[in-house]
Amino acid sequence: MMQVELKKYRIEEITNGFSEDDNSSQVIAMGGKLDIRPKYQREYVYDDEKRDKVIDTVLRGLPLGVMYFVERDDGSLEVLDGQQRLISICRYADNQFGIKLPDNIVHQIKSEAVFNILHDGDKEKFNNYEINVYICKGTYKDKIDWFETINIAGEKLEQQEILNAVLHSKWLDDAKTYFSKRNCPAHRVYSRYMKGNYIRQDYLATAFAWAADNEDIEGKGRRGKIENYMQKHRKDQNAKELWSYFESVFSWVKKAFRNYDESMKGVEWGYLYNVHKDELLDPDLLAKEVKNLLEDSEVTNKHGIYEYLLTNKERVLNLRGFSIQDKTTQYSKQKGICTICGKHFELKDMEADHITPWHEGGRTTLDNCQMLCKKCNREKGGR
Ligand SMILES: [Zn+2]
Structure with a gap:
C-alpha cells in the first residue's frame, strides 16, 4: 500500500x-x-x-x-x-x-x-x-x-526514467554508462541506427526491450517486459552482458545489410536479430534487394524494407494504395459491378485491388486497378 x-x-x-x-x-x-x-x-x-x-x-x-x-x-x-x-x-x-x-x-x-x-x-x-x-x-x-x-x-x-528511479542498482548505473551517459558508446558508435534521445534513456529502453525479447521475458507490453528484465538483472555485477548482446545485434546488422542507408535508423534491429540471427543470409543478394526497394516508389515505409526481406511480410512496407480519384473512376467504369462475383455494390462497400500484385511487378496505376466487393477482396487476399 x-x-x-x-x-x-x-x-x-x-x-x-x-x-x-x-x-x-x-x-x-x-x-x-x-x-x-x-x-x-x-x-x-x-x-x-x-x-x-x-x-x-x-x-x-x-x-x-x-x-x-x-x-x-x-x-x-x-x-x-x-x-x-x-x-x-x-x-x-x-x-x-x-x-x-x-x-x-x-x-x-x-x-x-x-x-x-x-x-x-x-x-x-x-x-x-x-x-x-x-x-x-x-x-x-x-x-x-x-x-x-x-x-x-x-x-x-520518461517511462524509462521512472523505472530507473525506482529500480536503481549498480548494474543499472553500469548499463547507463554504455547507453545514456553523455557521449556514451551506444551513441558514439550506433546512433545512426538508433532513434530517440539517448540522454532521456531511449537507447537504454530499446536495449532492454530487445534483450528482454531475446531472453523470452514475459510482461505486459514493452514496458512490462523492460520492467521484468530490469528486475531479473538488477543484482548483476555489471552490464557487460547487455552491452555485448547489443554489439552482436549490430555486428549481425552490418554483415547482413552492408550498405548503410538512413532508412536503417530506428529499425527494431534487436527483434530481427533475435529471430533471424542463425539464418543463412546472402549479403550480396540482400544489398541488391535493398537497393531496388529503396528506389521503388510503391514502398512508402522504407524502414520496413529490412524486416520485409527477412520475413516476406508485405504489410511492413506500407505499399501505396489507390487514390480516391482512381477508385471513383474505376467504380464508374465498372458501373459498380464487382469483377469477381458480378454483383452490384455501392462505392463505400467496395475496395480497390491491384490486378497484378506488387510482388509480381504490378503498379498502383489505374490500368492495374479493379474494384471488388469487400468479401471478394478478402478472399482474393487470402489466397
Ligand atoms: Zn464480389
Missing part, C-alpha cells in the same frame, strides 16, 4: 549539510539524508530569472508549490519534484549568488544581495520559511504509480 504524508520542512532543516559534488554531480542536503539530485534527475537547468524568482517568493513569504520526496528503503529521502527550486534555495543560503531584494526587505543594498548581508530578522524569516512536501513511501510498484501521478503536474519524466 502506498502511503503519502504531508510534511512541512523549514528551509534551515533542508539547507543544513548542503553539498554539491562536481564530479558525481550529486547534491545532498538535510545532513546527508536528502538526495536532491538522484541519478535519474536531469541537470540543473533553471535560468537565473527563475532561480531569482524562487528566492524572491521565499523572501516575500509567499507560498511555493508543493514538492515531492520519495522515501527509500533505508529511510533516506530523494527528491522527485522540486529539485530545481531546492537547489536555488540551497545555493542562495550558501551565498553563491545575490538577487534584487523585494520591497518588503528594508536594506541599503538593493541588488545582488547575497544571503549573508541580510539583516538577522530577514535571515531568520528565510530560514524558518516552511516548504510543503508530500512524502511517498511504499514498494517500487507504488513508487511507479506515484511518479506517474506527479508527471501530470511536474516536469515530465
Whole structure:
C-alpha cells in the first residue's frame, strides 16, 4: 500500500549539510539524508530569472508549490519534484549568488544581495520559511504509480526514467554508462541506427526491450517486459552482458545489410536479430534487394524494407494504395459491378485491388486497378 504524508520542512532543516559534488554531480542536503539530485534527475537547468524568482517568493513569504520526496528503503529521502527550486534555495543560503531584494526587505543594498548581508530578522524569516512536501513511501510498484501521478503536474519524466528511479542498482548505473551517459558508446558508435534521445534513456529502453525479447521475458507490453528484465538483472555485477548482446545485434546488422542507408535508423534491429540471427543470409543478394526497394516508389515505409526481406511480410512496407480519384473512376467504369462475383455494390462497400500484385511487378496505376466487393477482396487476399 502506498502511503503519502504531508510534511512541512523549514528551509534551515533542508539547507543544513548542503553539498554539491562536481564530479558525481550529486547534491545532498538535510545532513546527508536528502538526495536532491538522484541519478535519474536531469541537470540543473533553471535560468537565473527563475532561480531569482524562487528566492524572491521565499523572501516575500509567499507560498511555493508543493514538492515531492520519495522515501527509500533505508529511510533516506530523494527528491522527485522540486529539485530545481531546492537547489536555488540551497545555493542562495550558501551565498553563491545575490538577487534584487523585494520591497518588503528594508536594506541599503538593493541588488545582488547575497544571503549573508541580510539583516538577522530577514535571515531568520528565510530560514524558518516552511516548504510543503508530500512524502511517498511504499514498494517500487507504488513508487511507479506515484511518479506517474506527479508527471501530470511536474516536469515530465520518461517511462524509462521512472523505472530507473525506482529500480536503481549498480548494474543499472553500469548499463547507463554504455547507453545514456553523455557521449556514451551506444551513441558514439550506433546512433545512426538508433532513434530517440539517448540522454532521456531511449537507447537504454530499446536495449532492454530487445534483450528482454531475446531472453523470452514475459510482461505486459514493452514496458512490462523492460520492467521484468530490469528486475531479473538488477543484482548483476555489471552490464557487460547487455552491452555485448547489443554489439552482436549490430555486428549481425552490418554483415547482413552492408550498405548503410538512413532508412536503417530506428529499425527494431534487436527483434530481427533475435529471430533471424542463425539464418543463412546472402549479403550480396540482400544489398541488391535493398537497393531496388529503396528506389521503388510503391514502398512508402522504407524502414520496413529490412524486416520485409527477412520475413516476406508485405504489410511492413506500407505499399501505396489507390487514390480516391482512381477508385471513383474505376467504380464508374465498372458501373459498380464487382469483377469477381458480378454483383452490384455501392462505392463505400467496395475496395480497390491491384490486378497484378506488387510482388509480381504490378503498379498502383489505374490500368492495374479493379474494384471488388469487400468479401471478394478478402478472399482474393487470402489466397
Ligand atoms: Zn464480389
